[in-house]
Every structure is written in structure tokens, then in C-alpha cells.
Amino acid sequence: MSFFGGNMQSQQQTINPQNIALAEQELEMVTDLFNRITESCHKKCISKEYTQGELNQGEAVCIDRCVAKFLDVNSKVGEKMQQMGGSA
Amino acid sequence: MDPSKYNQAEQEQIRALIEQKQVSDFMNLFTGLTDRCFKECAYDFRTKAVTGREAACVQKCADRFLKHSERVSTRFAELSEAVSRTIFYVVRKIEFIY
Numbered sequence: 001m002s003f004f005g006g007n008m009q010s011q012q013q014t015i016n017p018q019n020i021a022l023a024e025q026e027l028e029m030v031t032d033l034f035n036r037i038t039e040s041c042h043k044k045c046i047s048k049e050y051t052q053g054e055l056n057q058g059e060a061v062c063i064d065r066c067v068a069k070f071l072d073v074n075s076k077v078g079e080k081m082q083q084m085g086g087s088a
Numbered sequence: 089m090d091p092s093k094y095n096q097a098e099q100e101q102i103r104a105l106i107e108q109k110q111v112s113d114f115m116n117l118f119t120g121l122t123d124r125c126f127k128e129c130a131y132d133f134r135t136k137a138v139t140g141r142e143a144a145c146v147q148k149c150a151d152r153f154l155k156h157s158e159r160v161s162t163r164f165a166e167l168s169e170a171v172s173r174t175i176f177y178v179v180r181k182i183e184f185i186y
Contacts, residue, residue, distance in 0.1 A: 013097035023094070023102045026175050027109060033171065035116075038160050046156055048128060053151035055159070063156060067163040071170040078174050 041066035
């Protein structure tokens with residue numbers, strides 16, 4: 001699947017499809033994570049009463065905390081799954 | 089997604105991938121936002137024209153969501169170290185599968 005001939009690599013750069021697939025997976029994951037955070041924090045922080053086009057200070061601070069908390073929860077869940085993966 | 093892991097040709101391909109993704113992400117943002125603001129603001133179906141009130145609501149709805157999205161992405165970028173830790177957990181699993 002991937003070529004490891006010394007000469008070949010110096011003449012042309014070969015694309016390892018595994019690396020691309022991995023990068024693609026990472027990209028998908030980050031995009032998905034971002035979209036979920038945007039959706040969740042909008043539900044939790046932004047009121048539906050549209051009195052003005054700007055976010056007020058309370059909403060802004062809520063967003064900051066919401067993003068931080070979401071990523072924290074994300075890490076904790078990741079750790080948990082690591083532990084469970086190890087013991088399984 | 090550490091660039092040093094990939095050679096030049098791979099980086100090119102990944103760059104193209106990212107560009108592609110940005111286009112489709114933008115499309116999704118657009119359709120998602122339309123849907124959201126329609127759900128929030130359109131309520132008067134005695135007329136097919138958008139009423140003044142509905143139009144003002146849509147303006148604010150779109151404005152607020154885009155500002156919200158902007159703020160989230162700023163914070164997200166700042167906390168990207170936490171993000172890469174998550175990726176690390178998942179990637180380890182994927183590498184194991186591969």
C-alpha cells in the first residue's frame with residue numbers, strides 16, 4: 001500500500017492514503033465538535049427574545065464559559081473511554 | 089493535525105481537503121441559519137410576503153447567531169489545546185484499528 005523504497009522517496013513524494021484518511025478523520029471530528037458546541041451553547045446561552053441584534057454582556061460571558069465547560073466535559077469523557085478501552 | 093507528520097504532497101492534499109470542507113461548512117451554516125431563523129420568526133401565514141416584524145426578527149436572529157458563532161470560534165481556537173487532547177485519544181483508537 002505504501003512504498004518505502006529509498007530512491008523513490010527522494011524522487012517523488014508519495015502520498016500515504018492512510019495519513020490522508022487519518023487527517024480527514026481528525027478534520028471531521030474537529031468540525032463536528034465545533035458544530036455541536038455552537039448548537040449547545042446557543043441553546044443554553046442565547047435567549048429567543050430578539051430585542052436587538054447584539055449579544056449582551058451576560059450572553060457573551062455565558063458563551064465563554066459554555067465553550068470551556070464543553071471542552072472540559074469532552075476531555076473527561078475521553079479519559080473515561082480510554083480507561084474503559086484499557087480494561088476491556 | 090500536526091503538519092510536520094506529513095510530507096509535502098500529503099500536505100497539499102490535506103490543504104485541498106480543508107478548503108473543500110470550508111465550502112461545505114459554509115453551505116451548512118447558510119442553510120442551518122435560514123432554517124433556524126425561519127423557525128424562530130416566521131409565524132404570519134395570512135400573507136406570503138415577509139412582514140415588517142418578521143423581517144426585523146430575521147435580521148436580529150441572523151445577527152445574533154453569527155456573532156455567537158464568531159465568539160465560539162474565538163474561544164474554541166484559544167482552547168485548542170484541549171481539542172488536540174481529545175483528538176489524541178480518538179486518533180490512538182483509529183491508529184489501532186488501522
